[in-house]
Amino acid sequence: MFAARPCSVCRRWFRPDAMSGGRQQVCGAPECQRERHRRACGQWHARNPDYDPHTRFMIRLVKDEPAGSRSVMPLETIDWNLARKVVGLKVTTLVEETGKVILRRARDTGTVQPK
Ligand SMILES: [Zn+2]
Incomplete structure (x- = not known):
């Protein structure tokens, strides 16, 4: 079990899922997961500017x-x-x-x- 930490989106404290191996930075709330996905897509497109x-x-x-x-x-x-x-x-x-x-x-x- 991993120590509780603040969600990087909503700042509410949550306990990372055991399956995440301690890497989970965002809580499981659907709106936070959507924001995590939006940020990840933005980072991917920043790294792959030629992708069209x-x-x-x-x-x-x-x-x-x-x-x-x-x-x-x-x-x-x-x-x-x-x-x-x-x-x-x-x-x-x-x-x-x-x-x-x-x-x-x-x-x-x-x-x-x-x-
Ligand atoms: Zn959250």
Whole structure:
């Protein structure tokens, strides 16, 4: 059993959980645990300033195009399965079908050459 100590968030005294190995600095109150998590996330992002989940998603979403990428259909470069997992079926279908309409219009006007 560890000696009681003040919570680093609310300053109320608490006894650290035996499972923490004496490292626990925050009491078990939900609001204190949320604050602990918020602080930990802030510290992690300060240590990892280059982490950008949006850019990482974009990189994963757009597949590498093979050399001579003109042979690849524009909509085939998107990982639609990943998109469905991340944003859901309805949004992905809306975006995919919108892309097809735009591509058809571009072909009709000669902006894009058909394969
Ligand atoms: Zn607390």
